[in-house]
Amino acid sequence: MFGPWTPLISLVAALLALLLVKRWVTNSLAELSWRWAGDQDLALVLYFVIVLPGVAIHELSHWLMAKGLGVRVSKLSLGPRRRGRAKRVSLGSVRVGKVDPVRASLIGLAPLFGGTIAILLIGYLVLDVAQVVEFMAGRGMGGFFEALGELLRVPDSWLWLYLIFAISNAMLPSDSDMESVRPVLIFLALLAAAILVVGGLPSIPPDVVQWVNTVAGYLATAFGLTLVVDLMFMIVIVLLLWGTRWLQDG
Secondary structure, eight states: OOGGGHHHHHHHHHHHHHHHHHHHHHHHHHHHHHHHHOSHHHHHHHHHHHTHHHHHHHHHHHHHHHHHTTOOEEEEEEEEEEETTTTEEEEEEEEEOOOOHHHHHHHHHHHHHHHHHHHHHHHHHTSOHHHHHHHHTTOHHHHHHHHHHHHHTSTTHHHHHHHHHHHHTTOSOOHHHHHHHHHHHHHHHHHHHHHHHHHOSOOOOHHHHHHHHHHHHHHHHHHHHHHHHHHHHHHHHHHHHHHHHHHHHO
8 A cells, every 4th residue: 555665654553553552551550450459559569560571671671772882770670669749650760871862762762672572572483473464464353353363372372462461561662761762853853854855855775675664564563463462451451440440439
């Protein structure tokens, strides 16, 4: 439909959908945890336990990227806490030394890279996602349910699906991560706009297009698998929320 850039367009669409799903899942799990625990701090601990594998990969990705870029790392911590006067929730943190904007942005984006790699490894080595994608291709909802059936036939499937769910809902950069990423993204957007204004749309070599599409295809596959798994857990969360609200609110 979109010519040679179809994988890249699919990636952008999947990422935007993942952002919306992540926001819904976070808010819904927070409400569910609060309703079950009845205490704000205890609810935070419960929510932390649910997404712990993803939080661990999130913070470890920051740590590994900082180490790989030669940036000093003083502390890595896991655990829920509220910070500042606004009581902003933090599930983990990594303290790094002062660094230039480019390396700071790479460290900020590291959880997205680390989470995507983890999901791809689970998808291809455990869940055989290539077969799942084949079931879904061009078969509509029938193919979607066939794909779910294939996922559920894998030994210990619920454990692997839970890991994907936990990783996907913790791998997107946090607000504090985006503080370092945002200036670099704005600079790159302005630079691209200036190039377009001065020289028009540049000619992109076919090899570059192919490389970008290959990378985008893998990322779109990871995010697509994540959305499928998230949808399964969203149904469970909706049922739990409905039942809990019915019992508590009458």
